[in-house]
Amino acid sequence: MTQHQSAQTMKPATAAKKLGVYLDATPDEFRAGAVSRAELNALQTDPPEWLRDLRRDGPHPRPVVAAKLGVSISGLARGGVTEALTTEQIEALKTENPEWLQKERATQAEVRKEAVRIKEAQAEKAARADTTDQRD
Structure with a gap:
């Protein structure tokens, strides 16, 4: 019997906190659904422009x-x-x-x-x- 590992997800508020950004300032698509651990890691290692802007300004x-x-x-x-x-x-x-x-x-x-x-x-x-x- 094989077990499928489910991807760990978190609420956008938790992900925003881990990224050190203000949730209300994030894009709608970020706030729309759960964020997986892999997505969070990708945002941390290679932040998109919106995340770099939020962290800077x-x-x-x-x-x-x-x-x-x-x-x-x-x-x-x-x-x-x-x-x-x-x-x-x-x-x-x-x-x-x-x-x-x-x-x-x-x-x-x-x-x-x-x-x-x-x-x-x-x-x-x-x-x-x-x-x-x-x-x-």
Whole structure:
């Protein structure tokens, strides 16, 4: 008895998220049906013009906007940014550098610094545990 492997598919929203693009800005044919794993891989390795344009110019989804601005997604919401932004709008925000953006960048820097401190402390604790285990 032979088994047929069914192609894994995903919703267009999932594929757009994996591609890092804003779903509403994708072509109708992309949003129309399921995207197979092979189609997603093909889009990633050899992106069509529409995908290259979206990645370059936007509009970008919130995770991409947050990363480009150096803040968290929550920080975007606190700053009143709830919709997708184009690259031009993101650059304008960087240039304008409003107070909320400065504050959120500082918060994000503290979060990263704390994450590094915790990781180093855990590594040090693990090293001490290894040393203790070796003595026994």
